[in-house]
Amino acid sequence: MTTTASRRLLTxxxxxxxxxxxxxxxxxxxxxxxxxxxxxxxxxxxxxxxVFEPTLEHYRVLFxxxxxxRWALNTLIVSVVATAISLACSILAxxxxxxxxxxxxxxIGAAIFVTxxxxxxxxxxxxxxxxxxxxxxxxxxxxxxxxxxxxxxFGTWLLMGYFRSIPRELEExxxxxxxxxxxxxxxxxxxLALPGILSAxxxxxxxxxxxxxxxxxxTTSTDIKTIPVGVVTELVKGDVYFWGSLMAGALLGSVPxxxxxxxxxxxxxxxxxxxxxxx
Amino acid sequence: xxxxxxxxxxxARPPLSIGEVLDRQGVLAYVxxxxxxxxxxxxxxxxxxxxxxxAVTDQSVSTSGARFIGLENFIGELSSQIFQQTVRNxxxxxxxxxxxxxxxxxxxxxxxxxxxxxxxxxxAALLLPWIVPxxxxxxAWLWLFDATxxxxxxxxxxxxxxxxxINWLGEGGWAMTAIIIANVWRGTPFFAITILxxxxxxxxxxxxxxxxxxxxTWQRFWRITLPLVRPVLLIVLLFSTIWTISDFQLVYVLxxxxxxxxxxxxxxxxYDVAVRAGQLSxxxxxxxxMFPVLIVCVVALLLYLRRSSTT
Numbered sequence: 001m002t003t004t005a006s007r008r009l010l011t012x013x014x015x016x017x018x019x020x021x022x023x024x025x026x027x028x029x030x031x032x033x034x035x036x037x038x039x040x041x042x043x044x045x046x047x048x049x050x051v052f053e054p055t056l057e058h059y060r061v062l063f064x065x066x067x068x069x070r071w072a073l074n075t076l077i078v079s080v081v082a083t084a085i086s087l088a089c090s091i092l093a094x095x096x097x098x099x100x101x102x103x104x105x106x107x108i109g110a111a112i113f114v115t116x117x118x119x120x121x122x123x124x125x126x127x128x129x130x131x132x133x134x135x136x137x138x139x140x141x142x143x144x145x146x147x148x149x150x151x152x153x154f155g156t157w158l159l160m161g162y163f164r165s166i167p168r169e170l171e172e173x174x175x176x177x178x179x180x181x182x183x184x185x186x187x188x189x190x191x192l193a194l195p196g197i198l199s200a201x202x203x204x205x206x207x208x209x210x211x212x213x214x215x216x217x218x219t220t221s222t223d224i225k226t227i228p229v230g231v232v233t234e235l236v237k238g239d240v241y242f243w244g245s246l247m248a249g250a251l252l253g254s255v256p257x258x259x260x261x262x263x264x265x266x267x268x269x270x271x272x273x274x275x276x277x278x279x
Numbered sequence: 280x281x282x283x284x285x286x287x288x289x290x291a292r293p294p295l296s297i298g299e300v301l302d303r304q305g306v307l308a309y310v311x312x313x314x315x316x317x318x319x320x321x322x323x324x325x326x327x328x329x330x331x332x333x334a335v336t337d338q339s340v341s342t343s344g345a346r347f348i349g350l351e352n353f354i355g356e357l358s359s360q361i362f363q364q365t366v367r368n369x370x371x372x373x374x375x376x377x378x379x380x381x382x383x384x385x386x387x388x389x390x391x392x393x394x395x396x397x398x399x400x401x402x403a404a405l406l407l408p409w410i411v412p413x414x415x416x417x418x419a420w421l422w423l424f425d426a427t428x429x430x431x432x433x434x435x436x437x438x439x440x441x442x443x444x445i446n447w448l449g450e451g452g453w454a455m456t457a458i459i460i461a462n463v464w465r466g467t468p469f470f471a472i473t474i475l476x477x478x479x480x481x482x483x484x485x486x487x488x489x490x491x492x493x494x495x496t497w498q499r500f501w502r503i504t505l506p507l508v509r510p511v512l513l514i515v516l517l518f519s520t521i522w523t524i525s526d527f528q529l530v531y532v533l534x535x536x537x538x539x540x541x542x543x544x545x546x547x548x549x550y551d552v553a554v555r556a557g558q559l560s561x562x563x564x565x566x567x568x569m570f571p572v573l574i575v576c577v578v579a580l581l582l583y584l585r586r587s588s589t590t
Contacts, residue, residue, distance in 0.1 A: 012395050019387055020401070023408050023468065026419040029430065033422060041428070048430050089315035102308035108316070115323050117518075117577055119525030121546035122570065125553040125563045126329035127322065149322045152315050181307060210412040212528045213546075217554055228414035232532055243422055250418040254411035261410045265403045268410070269472055 027251075034058050034247035041243055058244030059252075067222045068249055071230035075253075078140055078215075078226060079208035082147035086204050089148065090155030091197065095185055097156065098163035099171075109160075116153035120213045128217055142218035143226070147208045154207075155200040158271060162196030163189060199271035202264050206257045227253035333563035340557035352564035362565065365536075365543040371455065372544060373523045376462045380519060381512070383463065384470025389500070391471065392478045402472070409468040417532035420461040424448050424533065451541030454534050458542055461529050466522075470515055477511030478504065517580045524572055545569050 033041065035054045040046070062068045096102075097109045127146060128137075136142040166189055174184040190197070215229045222234060231249035235242050261268050334352055336345035356362040391402060408416065423430055424447035432444025447457045481504055489499050505512075527546035530536060536543035536551065543551075545568055553562020 008395075012390065012393055015386075015390055016395070016401060019390070020404060023405060023464065026416060026423065026464070027407065027411075029423060030419045033419075044428070044433070048433055085318075089318060092311040093315040096308045096311040100304045100308040100311075102305045105308070108312065112315075112319070114577065115319055117521055117573060118323060118327075119521060119546075119569070119573075121525040121527050121549065122566050122573070123323065123326045123330065125549060125559060125566055126326040126333055128554070129329055129333065129559065130322070130326050145318070146322050148318050152318060156315065206410060210410075210414075212412070212414040212531075213550075216531075217550070228412045231418065232414050241421075246418050247422065250415035253415045257410055257412070258407060261406070262403055265399075265406075269402075269406075269476070 027254075030247045030251045030254075034244055034251055036244065038244065058242075058248045061242070062245045062248045062252070066234060066245065066249075067225065067230055068227070068252070070223050071225050071227045072253075074140060074224065075209055075226040075228075078143045078147065079205050081144045082151065082208045083201055083204040085144070086148040086151035086155055087197065087201055089152050090159050090200055091190070091193075093152070093156040094159030095163050095189065098160045099168075099189075112153050112156050115149065116157060118149075120150065120211075124213055124217050127214065131218055137218060138220050138224055140224060143208075143211070143215055146214050146218070147211060150207060150211070151204040154271075155204060158200050158203075159193065159196050162193045166192045195267065195270070198264065199267040202260060202267050203271035206261065206268070209257050330563045330567060333560045334567050336560050338560045340559065345560070352561055353567075356561070356564060356568070361540050361543065361548065364540050365545060365548045365565075366568070368455070368540075368542060369524060369544045372459060372462070372526070372542075373520060376459050376466065376523055377516065377519050379459070379463045380466045380470045381516065383467045384474055384515070385512075387467060387471035388474035388478055391475050402475075406468045406472055408465050409472075413465060413528040414532055416465065417461060417529050420457070420464075420529075421448075421533055424457045448534050449538055451538060454538060454542045458529055458533055461533065462523065462526065465529070466519060470519065473515050474508060474511060477508035481507050513580065517576050521573060521576055525569055 032049070032051050035056065035058070036051050037053050037055050037057070040051070040053060046052070093112065097105060097112075131137050131142045131146070136145065170188055170192075171184045174188050175181065179187070210228065211226070212228045212232075215226045216233070219225050219229065222230070225234070227249070231246065231253060235246045235249060333345075335347060335349055337348050337351075338345035387405070391398070391405070395401075422428070426444075426446050426449055429444060429447055431447070435441045436444055445453055448454050485503055486499050489503055494502070524544075525546055526544055527550070530542055530544050530547045531550070534542045536547045540548075545565055549562045549565040552558050552565060
């Protein structure tokens with residue numbers, strides 16, 4: 001009995017604790033750095049793993065003296081609108097590719113899959129030029145309209161799988177009863193695909209919230225920036241790093257996605273692994 | 280007679296209402312696909328063509344007109360020392376991190392596949408490095424690797440292992456090590472969770488039967504589990520390779536490609552050249568050097584999937 005218990009301790013709980021410490025330590029570090037006084041931050045003699053005089057000064061600076069709240073609002077607007085646009089497009093495209101028989105279905109499905117694999121770093125240079133041609137530079141629209149290119153391929157692929165798993169007969173009986181295809185889709189198929197739509201939505205929202213390179217390249221003025229770009233570019237003045245506020249901003253910018261994720265972890269993991277396991 | 284025939288024709292083909300046209304699958308399909316395809320065309324296909332055009336011209340933000348110069352940008356890069364160094368960096372960074380992420384990801388997935396208390400909590404916590412904005416977690420790593428205040432240095436010095444701390448981001452070899460550590464930290468959870476999903480599809484009866492036949496734990500893992508999750512491993516590897524080769528954020532925040540270009544990746548070099556120096560054409564060409572690798576990854580995956588589905 002004791003040998004199995006100690007064996008489990010050694011093979012399960014010990015390695016798990018080690019993994020947890022390694023994976024979560026940077027977050028702990030963000031937290032305690034954000035509530036240390038500047039004096040404590042640069043004190044090399046004391047124990048760095050604890051806070052002896054906690055302070056909220058860095059948070060005050062973040063809110064009162066930087067554009068953080070503005071960046072938070074921008075990030076929220078961009079993420080919500082980009083997600084809405086992407087979901088609408090993905091639902092329509094996913095349904096079409098899963099259900100309708102039409103010429104070109106194969107090549108279009110393949111093309112959408114390939115765009116899923118196109119990384120942002122491949123296209124940010126020409127996109128800078130394209131957004132300039134369209135007059136979108138330095139507006140929230142530059143992000144709202146380009147983020148869906150990252151989100152639609154994934155959402156379409158995920159939802160296509162969901163729509164395929166819904167029995168055709170349900171829809172066909174509605175069609176025979178005289179419902180239009182659009183009605184059959186909105187009233188029968190969509191409610192059944194709700195878990196998939198939720199997964200795609202959560203995944204799209206977090207991807208938009210986290211996006212960095214397009215937001216960095218397309219925006220120049222402070223009040224158009226998103227949280228990741230604002231924190232990284234505006235809280236460093238020359239060689240001076242405002243470590244406390246940087247960490248406060250990094251932590252607060254991570255909290256919304258962490259919260260959404262922890263409420264919907266099953267859906268998030270479903271979205272994450274859909275392509276890999278089903279593909 | 281003629282009028283009758285016409286009447287007959289009209290009766291046979293009544294004018295279609297919009298609803299009826301839409302109910303034809305061929306038409307409806309393209310109507311429903313239109314919004315998605317429009318966005319993908321304007322913001323992926325068109326930029327891609329623009330990218331090809333930029334790469335064969337000499338456009339920069341300071342010049343108004345562009346001149347066609349053929350493959351000069353691509354050939355010019357090949358003889359540039361910074362570019363050569365960048366390609367080496369990108370290959371080393373990708374190869375090393377992907378191997379570490381794969382091995383650690385498999386280990387973590389196997390660990391998580393056992394039953395233990397607080398499993399759901401552990402699984403949720405495990406993914407945090409992957410889900411938070413990379414640019415923001417990179418800020419934490421920037422502070423963790425600070426030349427003076429690095430907590431790793433504090434540990435090294437106070438444990439007596441070294442007398443002086445490591446200049447993590449200030450020396451070429453260490454800077455590469457630092458970005459590799461941060462990348463492995465961020466990417467391992469993705470490997471682990473995806474591989475875990477694969478492990479859960481492995482039939483337990485198969486493992487039990489092998490166990491009855493006298494197979495050891497290691498043999499069961501190596502001969503049964505691993506071959507069964509191979510498709511998942513391949514897909515995870517493919518995605519990770521693409522994402523790592525095209526990485527940008529970690530390097531942008533931690534080193535900006537320095538010191539002395541020792542951590543530049545294709546993405547960060549393209550950014551420096553195109554956005555900071557304004558040489559759009561040269562930057563586009565640098566980005567496009569990623570393209571062949573992407574093609575190879577995609578084709579390899581498609582071939583593998585086709586082969587494994589026919590055999």
